[in-house]
Amino acid sequence: MSRLRLRWEENTSPTLAAAVARDPVVILPVGSIEQHGNHLPVGCDANSAEAVALRAAEGFLDVERPVLVLPALWYGYSPHHMAFAGTVTLRSETFLAVVQDVLDSVLSQGVRRVVILNGHGGNVSSLDVVASRLGQAWHGKARIVAVTYFQLAAARQDEFRESTMGGMGHACEFETSVQLALHPDQVDMSTAVPCYPRPPSPRQSTDLFGSSVVRGYHDFKDLSPTGTLGDPSLASREKGEMILGICVEELRTFLAEFATWPMT
């Protein structure tokens, strides 16, 4: 039998059958294709989630319960970005159905531990619904959780953050740093423009680590002329490596814990 590989799609069917019998943790990275200001690629959220998943899963193949990474879902739920060129969105019904069908496939073949690793804020509510629906359908037989990768760094933002609230939102200090670390060739810093948006209520925040007591639809065209929310001028490659390191470390800790969760 061929050697087990990290990426699900690079394995043969018999190799995966043997891996599934070892009760693996399976990660589904989920992103979106959407504008990220003038300076970042539209695949930012998907490539970030996939990179964090692959880096975190490294070294987990030879342990009792291996970690495998499914092919990333590059499309997500991004209607609030559609006013900007390059955005491609699924309808929420389609998005829910695709994620659910992908995960139902592996669950029905015996996978019992699934982590949806999300890279896009607009997906959060839908993925909560999927994790809840599947969790109920597979109750007692499998565990399904959803994690948004940048939230893994929330408690440690003082280690890398220079901007005030509002500086980390979208194509911002945080995401620009991550792209400079992962894909510097796809970043055009000469076109990066900071924007500290003012949502209509002080009870709303556009910051990745802010909290919105009042929630609702915000079209990004109304919040920012370029689509950027936050301050990309504070981004650096070093900061991106630090952020990725924190996200990967936190995810690895969780993966080890999740591998031991009981089924109820």
Ligand SMILES: [Zn+2]
């Ligand atoms: Zn993003």
